[in-house]
Amino acid sequence: MVRSNGDEATAWAAVLDNNGDAFVAIFDQHRDRVYRHALRMTANVHDAEDVTAGAFLELWRRRKAARVVDGSVLPWLLVTTTNLAKNLTRGLRRYRALIATLPRADVARSAEDVALEQIEEFRIVVRVRDALSGLSPSDAALITLTVFEHYSPAQAAAALGITDGAARTRIFRARTRMAATLEALDDDENIGATKETNR
């Protein structure tokens, strides 16, 4: 369960007064979870890095409008990450030039490359991405917050600006749709495996 964070609330108050140190503290606190979610949504290392950068730049640009849930901006960051990942081209347009200047340890490395080393980890990431891709951005954000990040439906509702009841209904439907998608993926894999075996 995610609990409210007094230190983060303090830091966020300072961010709203344009305090750079506080903003970097927020970045340090949440970057890993934002990145993991971006990877979950894109299944591509470079795209996930770009989306992470975009999410924090958006957080700064829209700091006055960002919703704070129980003292934390993480839910808002995760929702924004979902939206950016759902529309990479449009969502990151304003930050493309800046992101292009950021160096990377290995410019040729992509999730597909890494997958050769960590097939199981990557396979899970890809399956989750495929399952999330069938949902609307807001439903994908609801699933992310409640299933992967362990927020309560009420907290997820607050992050998205909808009622608790609406959130619960949409979470139920989205989980059902995701389950159907995962089942279909399983069937496809089984069929593929059978075909391989029969060759």
Place this chain on the structure above:
Amino acid sequence: MSTMEMDPVFTAALREALVATVKDTPRVRRRWRWRVGTGTFLGLTLVAGGVALASGMFSPPGAPVDSPLGNVITATRTGTATIDIGTPPATATDVSLALTCLTVGTFYFPNGSSMNCDSADLTHVPPSDGPASEVVPLTAGVDTVTIKTSPNATWTLQAMYVNQVTTPWGVNASGETYGVENQNGTPDLIAVIINQGSTNGYVKESDLKCAGGGDPTSRAEALAWDKASQNRNITIPVYESDGVTVVGTFTVGSASGPNAQTVPLSSLSLGC
């Protein structure tokens, strides 16, 4: 590197880019919270620029205090427009502005700060953040406020002249200044709030700077600090305003997980 961890080179560079982005943003001098009273706005104590100052409930030395002057001017417009806010009272120093978006769009205050509203911001009940507020200094001979917007964006502005006074920092028996950062700089002891808002106190500016990695002068330095900080939080003492009596600790860092360690600054040899 695992796929589940972000490239450390990219992380460090992004961190630097965020610092630069913040630095390039026009400085908001302070924020003002509004409350509608009987036809007037009642100014609450503001949130000022202390490194870790959290709320207006605690108003330490050095914080600016705004006193309302005259009437509130309210105007609703679509697109970029200039509002006449009348002749400033003799004692006015600043104009307090509260901007509410009525449609989606981007809205710019005169000081360059901006607000972006999307459809979710408009339908959220109650409004997620209320109006965006800024206090901008008066410009001699100018008694108008211009709000720039994206095309066809509608907004309501409430403006009021204020007299702003920055309270002086306190000075303790050791000659150290204490309070919040303001336009005069940074005091020796910076106001913080700890223990979920229940304790007010001060950290030494030198401790805070040291525990935060100082001022890295290169990407390599920032990267090295970033790596060292991945599993490490540093605590620094929180004092009464005397700079001697310890009332708690303030944690710098955000490391978590099984390998995270929280260590006092005094146990490290950081050379600062």
